[in-house]
Amino acid sequence: MGFPDRIERTVEIAHPPAAVWAALTTPDGLSAWFGQQASIDLRPGGWAQMSFGDDFTVEMRVERVEEPSVFGYTWPINGLPKDDPRRTYVEFTLQPVAAGTRLTIVETGFAQLPPDEHDKAFSGNASGWASELGELVDYLDAA
Amino acid sequence: MPPDVESVAEQVFAALADPTRRALLAALAANGPTTATDLAALLPISRQAIAKHLLLLADAGLVTAERGERRRVRYRLQSAPMRVAQQFLAALARDWDQSLDQLTRHLDRIARRSAGAEDA
Numbered sequence: 001m002g003f004p005d006r007i008e009r010t011v012e013i014a015h016p017p018a019a020v021w022a023a024l025t026t027p028d029g030l031s032a033w034f035g036q037q038a039s040i041d042l043r044p045g046g047w048a049q050m051s052f053g054d055d056f057t058v059e060m061r062v063e064r065v066e067e068p069s070v071f072g073y074t075w076p077i078n079g080l081p082k083d084d085p086r087r088t089y090v091e092f093t094l095q096p097v098a099a100g101t102r103l104t105i106v107e108t109g110f111a112q113l114p115p116d117e118h119d120k121a122f123s124g125n126a127s128g129w130a131s132e133l134g135e136l137v138d139y140l141d142a143a
Numbered sequence: 144m145p146p147d148v149e150s151v152a153e154q155v156f157a158a159l160a161d162p163t164r165r166a167l168l169a170a171l172a173a174n175g176p177t178t179a180t181d182l183a184a185l186l187p188i189s190r191q192a193i194a195k196h197l198l199l200l201a202d203a204g205l206v207t208a209e210r211g212e213r214r215r216v217r218y219r220l221q222s223a224p225m226r227v228a229q230q231f232l233a234a235l236a237r238d239w240d241q242s243l244d245q246l247t248r249h250l251d252r253i254a255r256r257s258a259g260a261e262d263a
């Protein structure tokens with residue numbers, strides 16, 4: 001299978017979980033290493049925004065908040081349209097170890113394909129702009 | 144995951160591997176549904192070569208044929224398979240290694256700063 005659905009990394013960091021947790025879940029922390037500007041409503045269902053330079057902002061939806069061991073969120077898949085419903089799930093797990101923190105990051109969902117997209121991908125339904133433009137023309141003609 | 148996700152991605156990348164097919168897909172993306180004759184006028188490719196490649200792209204589900212004005216067949220780009228391939232690229236482009244390096248450096252900086260504050 002060549003299509004990666006899951007990305008996983010584990011690193012040992014020479015700092016305690018509380019410090020790592022703050023870097024992952026606060027605007028100051030996130031904007032220092034991840035994005036350029038960040039805001040976060042740290043509760044399940046809360047939204048976070050992170051900007052990466054001009055015109056590129058991602059909306060993250062917070063899913064899991066279990067201080068100081070699990071932080072999870074979903075975010076859009078790079079390259080897909082802004083309104084695409086598909087998102088990957090990112091989960092950080094912090095485990096205290098003698099050297100500091102073992103941090104595991106798992107991102108899943110790259111290979112997901114919702115049923116309607118699946119149909120579109122395989123049935124070759126002709127839809128989209130031309131049919132919408134056709135509807136607009138019909139509407140204007142009727143008016 | 145549906146078993147055919149990978150085969151869709153494979154067909155998209157196979158289609159994009161050929162410069163003529165890239166040019167055809169780019170022309171359909173830029174101009175919308177177009178007849179083979181109009182594509183031949185847009186591109187420095189023979190009508191026969193265009194027909195052959197359009198057939199292949201249609202087999203792969205990347206374009207569909209439809210009746211246009213005066214019953215001429217127009218070819219339309221199908222974007223859904225491209226989005227499947229984009230997901231594949233997104234997984235390759237997600238650079239957690241660099242982000243985690245930056246996280247570690249950030250935490251080192253903070254620790255140095257607070258150690259400095261304690262010394263002072």
